[in-house]
Amino acid sequence: MHKIENGIEKISDFTWGFPMVVFLLLAGCYFTIRLKVLPVRYFLIIIKETIGKIFKKPSTSLPEGALTPFQAFSSSLAATAGATNIVGVPVAISLGGPGALFWMWVVALIGMSLLYAEIVLGLAYREKNKQDEWVGGPMSYMKKGLGWKGISVLYGVGLLLEIIPSCMVQANSVAEPIVKAFSFPSWWVGIATSIITALIVFGGMKRMGKVNEKLLPILVILYVITCLIVIGFYYDQIIPAFLLIFTHAFHPSAAIGTFTGASVVLAMRWGFARGLYTSEIGLGTGSIANATASVKYPPQQAFWAIITVTIDTLIICTLSGFVVLTSGVWTKTPSKEAPSMVIYAFQNVFGHTLSDWFISLLLFFFVIATLNVIIFYGEQQALILSGRKLQLTMRFIYLIAIVIGATGALTLLWKLLDLMIAVILVPNVLAILFLGKKVCELTDHYMEKRKKDSLEEAI
Known part of the structure; x- marks a missing residue:
């Protein structure tokens, strides 16, 4: 059994090493160029169409089978923000050095356009199901846009099965700190998590949207404020941390304390992998959540993709990384304890009891938000x-x-079924690439309409 587990782990590590990273980066670069650096060109419009409309009430009543754009965005963000950002970033730094954070930023900036493209397609090919709810995502655009019926079924089955280990990993990530902090039996934590999740999922899509639009902003703001306090406590290390990140992004990291050092290749590998994994760029899941939004034009909701990556990777992951680097815990913590680095940094500032309570509760609610969406x-x-x-x-x-x-x-099941991600990701990204022309047409059409409407208002 141990040999089988090692074999599966090696295959998984290889698959999610440079082959997958290069594939996704090339796809991201393709859309970044084809959309003419959309996140930069339309930055002000993106802010106006997303954050600028959070508190704006819809002009008409919300259709029965749809969520508000912010509810759909919150649900999509809930699947990526949280536990993976808190425990995953320190792992990337532990294995790839401080330079991993730089490459995380690079992949986020490149991947924005790819995530935008898949959300545009998710809305462009969505349809109403028997419950009169909007349904969209990779299965829809593979089948309706390209006629890939067999591959769309493969994607659906693959994602359906992959959610099983995802649920297990999420539950385990919250159980460990709670068990350590309060000595509760792990199965108690599992049952409590399962019951609360059930209360949300049995309420359907509407309840999921309402819970996430209220819960997620609170969790993100709490985590951001706490990280800023910790970083402020080590304010004299902020500039040295920046220097570490940029220096080790292009030069090998020397061994320091318990940190064994890392090459530039490792920094790139772990930075790219973490940046892609945390934002689910290319996986297609973001298009499933956003396809439920009540919008008339696909780009209107797809603009939220830029905000998703900004909050998830450029803000939350960056703050986790700076907490680890400025506090110095990355040089004092063995790699096997890397997932706990943020907790250790918090303990140095707030003490053990308060830190354990805060992180445990924060992770618990982050995981609840993630579980109901996946x-x-x-x-x-x-x-x-x-x-x-x-x-x-x-x-x-x-x-x-x-x-x-x-x-x-x-x-073993986690590692075996986690390979399903590669099975569903590759055909999804290929489908997006084949439908690239459609993405550009829908984007150009919407921007021309906005321009025309603005001129009419001016007249």
């Missing part, structure tokens, strides 16, 4: 593939997986 992703695939019966069956399996994952059981 279960929604899985259920949507089940609904499209077979209908209501399979949807309810998978819901039950996902909720059980949360309990099992909290106990740390079936880790």
